[in-house]
Amino acid sequence: MNLTAIENKVASFRTIDKLEPEWLYNLRKESWEFYNDAPLPERVTNVWRYTKPENFLVANAEEIMNTAPLIPDGSNGHPYPKNSEYSAVGYNREDMMTMVKIDPAVAGQGVIIKNLFQAARENEDLVRQYFGTMVAPNFGKFEALNMALWNNGFFIFVPDNTVIEKPIALNRHPGDNFSHIRLLAVIGRNSQVTLVDNYSCSGRAESGVDNSAVEIFGGDSARVKYVNLQRLGPQCIGYITQRARIGRSGNIYSIYGATGGAVSKMNAGTILAGRHAESRMSGVIFGDKNQHFDYHTLHHHQDNESYSNIDFKVILKDKAMSAYTGLIRIEKDTINNEAYQENRNLLLNKGTKAESIPELEILTDQVRCTHGATMGPIDPQMLFYLKARGIGHEEAVKMIAAGFVEPTIMQMPNELREMMRGIVTDKLAGEQK
Amino acid sequence: MSDKVFSFKNIHVVVEGKEVVKGVSLEIGQGEKHAIMGPNGSGKSSLVNALAGHPSYAITEGEAYISGKNLIEMDATERAKAGLFLAFQYPLAIPGVTVANFLRAAIKAKHGGDETVLKDFRKELTDKFSFLEVDKTFATRYINDGFSGGEKKKIEILQMAMLKPLVALLDETDSGLDIDALRIVSNGINEYAPSDGGLLLVTHYQRMLNYVKPDYVHVMMHGQLVRSGGPELALQLEEQGYEKIEDEVFNSVEV
Numbered sequence: 001m002n003l004t005a006i007e008n009k010v011a012s013f014r015t016i017d018k019l020e021p022e023w024l025y026n027l028r029k030e031s032w033e034f035y036n037d038a039p040l041p042e043r044v045t046n047v048w049r050y051t052k053p054e055n056f057l058v059a060n061a062e063e064i065m066n067t068a069p070l071i072p073d074g075s076n077g078h079p080y081p082k083n084s085e086y087s088a089v090g091y092n093r094e095d096m097m098t099m100v101k102i103d104p105a106v107a108g109q110g111v112i113i114k115n116l117f118q119a120a121r122e123n124e125d126l127v128r129q130y131f132g133t134m135v136a137p138n139f140g141k142f143e144a145l146n147m148a149l150w151n152n153g154f155f156i157f158v159p160d161n162t163v164i165e166k167p168i169a170l171n172r173h174p175g176d177n178f179s180h181i182r183l184l185a186v187i188g189r190n191s192q193v194t195l196v197d198n199y200s201c202s203g204r205a206e207s208g209v210d211n212s213a214v215e216i217f218g219g220d221s222a223r224v225k226y227v228n229l230q231r232l233g234p235q236c237i238g239y240i241t242q243r244a245r246i247g248r249s250g251n252i253y254s255i256y257g258a259t260g261g262a263v264s265k266m267n268a269g270t271i272l273a274g275r276h277a278e279s280r281m282s283g284v285i286f287g288d289k290n291q292h293f294d295y296h297t298l299h300h301h302q303d304n305e306s307y308s309n310i311d312f313k314v315i316l317k318d319k320a321m322s323a324y325t326g327l328i329r330i331e332k333d334t335i336n337n338e339a340y341q342e343n344r345n346l347l348l349n350k351g352t353k354a355e356s357i358p359e360l361e362i363l364t365d366q367v368r369c370t371h372g373a374t375m376g377p378i379d380p381q382m383l384f385y386l387k388a389r390g391i392g393h394e395e396a397v398k399m400i401a402a403g404f405v406e407p408t409i410m411q412m413p414n415e416l417r418e419m420m421r422g423i424v425t426d427k428l429a430g431e432q433k
Numbered sequence: 434m435s436d437k438v439f440s441f442k443n444i445h446v447v448v449e450g451k452e453v454v455k456g457v458s459l460e461i462g463q464g465e466k467h468a469i470m471g472p473n474g475s476g477k478s479s480l481v482n483a484l485a486g487h488p489s490y491a492i493t494e495g496e497a498y499i500s501g502k503n504l505i506e507m508d509a510t511e512r513a514k515a516g517l518f519l520a521f522q523y524p525l526a527i528p529g530v531t532v533a534n535f536l537r538a539a540i541k542a543k544h545g546g547d548e549t550v551l552k553d554f555r556k557e558l559t560d561k562f563s564f565l566e567v568d569k570t571f572a573t574r575y576i577n578d579g580f581s582g583g584e585k586k587k588i589e590i591l592q593m594a595m596l597k598p599l600v601a602l603l604d605e606t607d608s609g610l611d612i613d614a615l616r617i618v619s620n621g622i623n624e625y626a627p628s629d630g631g632l633l634l635v636t637h638y639q640r641m642l643n644y645v646k647p648d649y650v651h652v653m654m655h656g657q658l659v660r661s662g663g664p665e666l667a668l669q670l671e672e673q674g675y676e677k678i679e680d681e682v683f684n685s686v687e688v
C-alpha cells in the first residue's frame with residue numbers, strides 16, 4: 001500500500017467517538033483505508049459485468065465519514081402493539097433514529113433486537129465475535145465503504161433452543177440522510193426465526209445509494225427464514241450484500257423480492273458450513289420503465305450431504321433489464337451434496353433485456369447439480385386461452401404474469417405469500433407501495 | 434346476415450401463409466346440434482380456432498354472426514363475451530392460475546366486472562365438479578397443469594358449464610377419453626350445452642354421437658364442407674370411411 005499517495009488524496013479517518021468501542025473504530029478506519037485503496041471493481045467477473053460500479057460511489061463519503069456515528073438515546077422501550085402479526089418490529093428511519101418494538105414475551109426469552117451501534121457497546125463480546133466476519137472490509141470496495149460509514153442498523157440475537165413463531169419485521173426507510181446500514185443476526189442452535197428485511201422509502205427520497213450489509217449466522221439445527229424486500233423509490237440506487245452461514249443440519253430459506261430502485265444490485269449468499277445443512281432461495285423480481293436489476297446468488301457447500309435449491313423468477317416490462325448470475329461452489333473432498341438452480345425470465349415486451357448466467361465451481365465428483373434458465377415473452381397460446389374465455393387482454397397478461405411467479409410464491413412460507421402476491425399485483429397495476 | 438343463432442359464410446382461413454379452410458358456410462339455428470367430421474388435417478380445428486379469434490388463424494374472407502352480431506370485427510375476448518365458447522382440442526396449461534380463479538375472472542369479465550355474479554360461485558362449481566366426476570381439489574390446481582388427457586377435456590366442459598355460452602364449439606372433446614369418461618363428458622355436454630343456443634361438435638367418431646345426438650352432420654375435407662346430412666351420415670362414414678366421399682367429390686372431374 002502506498003501510504004503517501006493515499007494521504008495526498010484521501011482524508012484521514014475521523015477521531016474516535018467517545019461512545020465508540022475501540023475495536024469498532026479500528027475496523028471502520030481500516031475499512032476506510034481499504035475503500036480508498038481499492039480500485040473500482042473490474043468489469044470482468046460476472047458479478048460486475050452487468051452494472052457500472054460508478055453507480056455505487058457516494059459523492060459525500062468524506063463528509064459522512066467525518067460525522068461521528070449518531071447514538072440514539074435508547075431505541076427500545078417503545079410500546080409493543082397488542083395482537084401484532086410480528087413478534088418485533090424495528091425501524092431504521094430517515095432521521096437516523098432506530099426504533100424497536102418487541103413483544104415482551106419474546107424479549108423475555110432472551111431475544112435481543114436493538115440498534116447495532118448500541119449493541120456494539122452493550123453486547124460487545126457477542127457482537128465483536130461475529131460482526132464483519134462474513135461481509136468483511138476486504139469483501140469489496142463498497143462493502144468496505146459500508147463498514148467505514150454505516151450509521152444505522154440492527155443487531156438480533158436469538159438464544160439457543162428458542163422458537164419465535166411470528167416474524168420479526170425490520171423496516172428500513174433510507175431517506176436522503178443515511179445510506180449505509182447493516183444487520184447482524186445471530187441465531188442460536190436449534191432455534192427458529194423469520195426475519196423480514198424490508199427496504200422502502202418515500203417517493204420524496206430523491207436519490208442516493210442505499211448500501212446495506214447483512215450477516216446472518218445460524219447455529220447447528222437452526223431454522224431461519226430471511227426475506228429481503230427491495231421496494232426503494234424510483235430514483236434510489238440499492239446495493240445489498242448479504243451472507244448467511246448455516247451450521248450442521250441448519251436450514252435457511254431466503255426470499256428475495258425486488259420491485260424498486262433505479263439500479264438495484266444484490267449479492268446474496270449462503271454458506272452451508274455443516275453436514276446436512278439445507279438452503280433454499282426464491283427470488284421474485286419485477287422491473288419496469290428503465291429499472292436495472294443485477295442479482296447474484298451464491299451457494300457454497302463446504303461440508304458433506306448438504307442441499308441447496310434456487311428458484312429465481314424475473315418479470316420485465318417497458319425497458320427494464322435484469323442480470324441474474326448464480327454461483328454454486330462445492331468444495332473439494334466433499335461428498336453427496338445436491339445443488340439445484342433455476343432462473344426463469346418473463347419478458348412482457350420487446351425492449352426488455354434479461355441475462356442469466358449459471359456459474360459452477362464444482363471441485364468434487366460426488367455431487368448432484370443441475371441448473372436451468374429460460375427467457376421469453378408471454379406465450380400467445382396462453383393469452384388466447386384466457387381471451388377465449390372472455391378475459392380482456394390486459395387482465396389476461398396480468399393473470400399470466402402473476403401465474404408465472406405464483407408457483408414460486410406457493411413454495412414460500414405461508415405467512416409471506418400474501419405479501420409477495422401483493423407486491424406483484426401492485427407492480428402489475430403500475431403501482432408501487 | 435341470417436336470423437340464426439350462429440352462422441358463417443364462405444370462411445377462408447390462412448395459417449402460416451397456407452390456406453387451410455377454403456370457403457366454409459354453416460347456419461346453426463336455435464337449439465340445434467351440428468357435428469363436423471373429417472380426416473386429420475382437413476381444417477376442422479383451424480376453422481373453430483379462427484371463429485374463436487385465434488391470432489394465428491386469420492380469416493381472410495367470409496362473414497360470421499352470433500345472434501346477429503358481426504363476429505369478424507371482434508377480438509377473441511369480445512367474441513367470448515358475445516357468447517361464443519371453444520373447447521380446445523389440446524387445452525393448454527396455464528401455470529400459476531388456478532381453475533377457480535380463472536373461472537371467477539372469466540365469469541366476472543363476462544358480466545362487465547360485476548362481482549355480485551359470483552355469490553353462488555362456490556356451490557355451482559362444486560355441483561358441476563360432482564356432475565362431471567372431477568375431484569373438487571381441481572379447483573385449486575393450476576389449469577391443465579399436469580392434468581391427464583381426460584381430465585383436461587372434463588375441465589373444458591366444466592368451463593362451458595360455468596360460462597353458459599350461447600354457442601359452443603367443441604373440438605374433439607371426445608378424444609383421449611376412456612369409456613366411462615366418454616359417458617360422463619357426453620352427459621355433461623347434454624346437461625350444460627346451450628339449450629336455446631347452438632352446439633357444434635368436431636369429432637372423428639360415431640361413439641360420442643351415440644350420446645350427444647346431432648341434428649346435422651357435415652363432412653369436412655381439404656378445407657371444405659363436402660357433405661351435409663342427418664345423423665345417418667355419421668354412421669355411413671363409420672362404415673365406409675372418407676375415401677368414398679373423397680373419390681366422389683374430388684375426383685369427379687376425372688370420372
Ligand SMILES: Nc1ncnc2c1ncn2[C@@H]1O[C@H](COP(=O)(O)OP(=O)(O)OP(=O)(O)O)[C@@H](O)[C@H]1O
Nearest residue numbers: 448449453471472473474475476477478479480489
Ligand atoms: N398453427 C399452425 N401452424 C402451421 N400449420 C398449421 C397450424 N394449425 C394447423 N395447421 C395446418 O393446417 C391444416 C389443418 O389443420 P387442422 O388442425 O385444422 O386439422 P384438423 O382437421 O383439426 O385435424 P385433426 O383431426 O388431426 O385434429 C394442417 O395441414 C395443419 O398442418
Ligand SMILES: [Mg+2]
Nearest residue numbers: 477478479522
Ligand atoms: Mg383438430
